[in-house]
Amino acid sequence: MIGGGVAGLGIALSLARAGHRVRIVERDAAPLPESPVEAFEKWERRGTPQARHSHAFLARLRNGLAERMPDVLEALLEAGAEELRFADLLPASMTDRSPRPGDEALTMLACRRITFEWVLRRAALDEPGITFEDGTRVVGLDVEPGAPARVRGLHVRRGRVAPLETRSADLVIDAGGRRSRAPRWLEEAGVPRPAEEREACGIFYCSRFFRLRPGVSPPERDTTIGADLGYVKYAIFHGDSKIFSVTLAASPEDAPLRAVLRTRPFEAATGALPAIAAWTARAEPLGGVYGMAALDNTRRFYVGEDGPLATGFVALGDASVHTNPLYGRGCTLALVHAWALADAVAEHGVEGTALALAFEEATRRELVPWYELARRQDRDASALARLYARGEDPADEPEPDGPVDPKRFMRSLILHGLVPALRTDPDVARAFFRSFNCLVPPSDLMKDPVLLPRILACYQARQGREEPRLGPTRAEMVERLAHA
Numbered sequence: 487m488i489g490g491g492v493a494g495l496g497i498a499l500s501l502a503r504a505g506h507r508v509r510i511v512e513r514d515a516a517p518l519p520e521s522p523v524e525a526f527e528k529w530e531r532r533g534t535p536q537a538r539h540s541h542a543f544l545a546r547l548r549n550g551l552a553e554r555m556p557d558v559l560e561a562l563l564e565a566g567a568e569e570l571r572f573a574d575l576l577p578a579s580m581t582d583r584s585p586r587p588g589d590e591a592l593t594m595l596a597c598r599r600i601t602f603e604w605v606l607r608r609a610a611l612d613e614p615g616i617t618f619e620d621g622t623r624v625v626g627l628d629v630e631p632g633a634p635a636r637v638r639g640l641h642v643r644r645g646r647v648a649p650l651e652t653r654s655a656d657l658v659i660d661a662g663g664r665r666s667r668a669p670r671w672l673e674e675a676g677v678p679r680p681a682e683e684r685e686a687c688g689i690f691y692c693s694r695f696f697r698l699r700p701g702v703s704p705p706e707r708d709t710t711i712g713a714d715l716g717y718v719k720y721a722i723f724h725g726d727s728k729i730f731s732v733t734l735a736a737s738p739e740d741a742p743l744r745a746v747l748r749t750r751p752f753e754a755a756t757g758a759l760p761a762i763a764a765w766t767a768r769a770e771p772l773g774g775v776y777g778m779a780a781l782d783n784t785r786r787f788y789v790g791e792d793g794p795l796a797t798g799f800v801a802l803g804d805a806s807v808h809t810n811p812l813y814g815r816g817c818t819l820a821l822v823h824a825w826a827l828a829d830a831v832a833e834h835g836v837e838g839t840a841l842a843l844a845f846e847e848a849t850r851r852e853l854v855p856w857y858e859l860a861r862r863q864d865r866d867a868s869a870l871a872r873l874y875a876r877g878e879d880p881a882d883e884p885e886p887d888g889p890v891d892p893k894r895f896m897r898s899l900i901l902h903g904l905v906p907a908l909r910t911d912p913d914v915a916r917a918f919f920r921s922f923n924c925l926v927p928p929s930d931l932m933k934d935p936v937l938l939p940r941i942l943a944c945y946q947a948r949q950g951r952e953e954p955r956l957g958p959t960r961a962e963m964v965e966r967l968a969h970a
């Protein structure tokens with residue numbers, strides 16, 4: 487295994503428990519701290535800089551853990567993670583709060599990424615079939631030429647000047663994350679370089695963690711705690727142990743907004759977002775603002791029309807497909823991918839073309855639809871952000887007798903139809919929650935024959951309805967940031 491992050495640990499546990507011997511080669515020399523509390527304070531995970539960012543853990547992930555790794559779910563709850571049920575997340579404006587069959591599956595996990603990874607690593611270290619070799623960097627692949635070529639193992643170094651060593655394996659799994667170098671290593675070994683699709687997400691991302699003050703409860707969830715103002719997106723992410731984080735994301739092209747990457751402007755921005763301010767007013771910050779940029783939606787193609795580029799090798803999780811972090815799907819999809827790989831290995835064994843083809847099929851079924859959705863949504867969001875930056879309001883009401891711009895109408899329908907319906911209609915809210923949590927394949931709520939009339943009814947009742955104020959206009963925000 488290249489890499490001991492979420493995907494690497496997930497597949498290692500699944501394979502070891504199915505009787506395989508697994509060696510994880512992880513570049514970070516970062517022994518597991520005693521507890522998640524200590525891990526948050528000082529675990530040096532340079533290989534996963536996103537570990538210091540907000541993470542959502544979706545219902546699909548929580549349900550998969552309950553089914554496949556109940557001990558891991560239990561350990562997460564013992565470590566302070568909480569289950570967030572659909573009913574817990576309904577705003578006060580939702581009057582019909584009666585439970586429905588199937589609601590138990592609509593449960594997310596509130597947990598910090600560091601805690602999540604700590605619990606997975608603890609389980610892997612306790613698993614007899616797993617060897618965790620940290621402080622060891624993979625620098626190449628041991629490849630036997632052929633058609634297709636066959637990957638036989640890894641070239642590794644245990645320190646910068648240490649001699650090259652080889653680790654042989656029946657199957658090499660690349661779980662090296664979004665910046666995986668496996669495409670280059672294959673090429674260096676004489677295998678055609680895998681094709682890669684890459685498209686900018688159109689955002690930078692920044693997060694800050696907070697702890698609720700002793701004896702203080704979280705605010706009523708009477709307004710949404712995640713929203714898209716067009717020029718900025720914001721959300722609260724529930725963590726474990728009374729800790730939560732706030733994330734802001736905006737276009738890297740919007741220069742004045744990039745100020746939020748610094749502490750004082752970040753505070754000025756969150757202070758202007760009522761739903762966020764209600765939380766931060768009850769909490770102490772834990773450290774500063776972490777930023778992250780250069781975020782892409784990426785897909786790597788290791789299986790071509792003629793079959794796999796190499797056998798004995800598969801790419802897992804972010805190393806295969808990764809998407810805009812704002813949608814909060816990365817860890818969920820990484821584990822769904824790991825479980826699909828474990829199933830494919832159980833059916834086809836660890837070697838050969840059959841495994842590569844079966845796993846490719848699973849990747850297309852489980853990951854690619856979310857990747858395609860993220861690309862479409864990001865293109866729309868980037869176009870919108872550009873309009874806001876030019877001072878236009880792309881969801882303005884059209885003139886009564888003027889021509890209807892379909893894109894503008896759709897934005898208006900989302901803003902004045904779907905968004906209010908999510909606050910008042912339990913069926914629309916359930917359908918949205920199922921889709922957001924990857925419990926159903928991506929689908930368009932606006933094309934649902936049952937839901938669309940309800941969304942339209944909400945839209946038609948927009949005149950005279952008082953919408954909650956989600957935040958200032960871009961111009962107001964830019965002025966605040968300039969003062970800060």
Ligand SMILES: Cc1cc2nc3c(=O)[nH]c(=O)nc-3n(C[C@H](O)[C@H](O)[C@H](O)COP(=O)(O)OP(=O)(O)OC[C@H]3O[C@@H](n4cnc5c(N)ncnc54)[C@H](O)[C@@H]3O)c2cc1C
Pocket residue numbers: 488489490491492493494511512513514532533534536539540541542543622623624625661662663664666691778802803804805808811812813814815816817818819820
């Ligand atoms: C800013 C941000 C916010 C995010 N928010 C969310 C969220 O809310 N919810 C969510 O589910 N997902 C989120 N994600 C995505 C999520 O973090 C990833 O999808 C997930 O970590 C994928 O796991 P992975 O194991 O594939 O890669 P990683 O977790 O990145 O692990 C890769 C591992 O490989 C190791 N490695 C790399 N190269 C080598 C090498 N040469 N030799 C040895 N080891 C190596 C690294 O050190 C690391 O340990 C976010 C991502 C970002 C960037």
